[in-house]
Amino acid sequence: MSNKLKKSMILGVTGCIGAYKAADLCSKLTQYGYDVHVVMTANALKLVGELTFQTLSRNRVVSSLWNTTEWEPQHIALADKCRLLLIVPCTANMIAKLTWGIADDALSTLALAHTGTTMIAPAMNPRMWQHPAVQENISVLKRRNVQIIEPGTGTVACGDYGTGRLEEATVILNKVNDFMKNN
Numbered sequence: 001m002s003n004k005l006k007k008s009m010i011l012g013v014t015g016c017i018g019a020y021k022a023a024d025l026c027s028k029l030t031q032y033g034y035d036v037h038v039v040m041t042a043n044a045l046k047l048v049g050e051l052t053f054q055t056l057s058r059n060r061v062v063s064s065l066w067n068t069t070e071w072e073p074q075h076i077a078l079a080d081k082c083r084l085l086l087i088v089p090c091t092a093n094m095i096a097k098l099t100w101g102i103a104d105d106a107l108s109t110l111a112l113a114h115t116g117t118t119m120i121a122p123a124m125n126p127r128m129w130q131h132p133a134v135q136e137n138i139s140v141l142k143r144r145n146v147q148i149i150e151p152g153t154g155t156v157a158c159g160d161y162g163t164g165r166l167e168e169a170t171v172i173l174n175k176v177n178d179f180m181k182n183n
């Protein structure tokens with residue numbers, strides 16, 4: 001795919017232990033030919049480095065609303081440029097922010113400015129995933145046509161067994177490809 005035809009997307013990364021898996025997804029998306037713009041939360045940065053995503057995406061990573069060097073804030077510029085906002089992995093916290101329209105960091109603010117499709121892959125401890133607050137928020141997001149890449153069942157990082165595992169990168173890549181074919 002030539003650079004001109006590259007389809008752009010935002011890859012939001014939040015503070016889940018599975019954030020390192022988003023680096024593999026970022027690499028796959030870039031190799032597939034997508035123009036990937038990574039936006040990370042401050043908590044994601046505690047788990048995986050900005051330079052990893054900058055190198056894999058070949059684009060500057062946005063992790064703050066306040067360090068913009070452009071005249072146009074990056075959260076608005078990216079929202080204008082990309083039809084897909086993909087958040088992998090998505091914390092319980094970010095699910096709540098998306099539900100309630102909270103805009104207190106670059107990713108959640110961008111999500112409010114974004115008028116295209118939002119796809120999220122939640123990942124968390126099974127007790128967190130089962131919590132009524134999370135489940136009710138997910139229901140609201142589904143009603144708003146946010147595409148939920150449901151977490152899988154198995155043993156999670158803390159050793160608990162249940163539903164909450166981040167879906168595999170190859171499955172997420174297939175969903176992105178399906179979306180891009182039709183949009």
Ligand SMILES: Cc1cc2nc3c(=O)[nH]c(=O)nc-3n(C[C@H](O)[C@H](O)[C@H](O)COP(=O)(O)O)c2cc1C
Nearest residue numbers: 014015016017018041043044091092093094123124
């Ligand atoms: C080591 C570690 C792993 C975490 N993993 C998860 C996780 O998988 N899912 C989740 O929802 N929260 C997880 N958290 C809690 C979030 O990081 C916390 O709720 C944070 O406020 C999320 O911020 P963010 O949504 O801005 O990234 C984890 C915290 C720590 C310290």
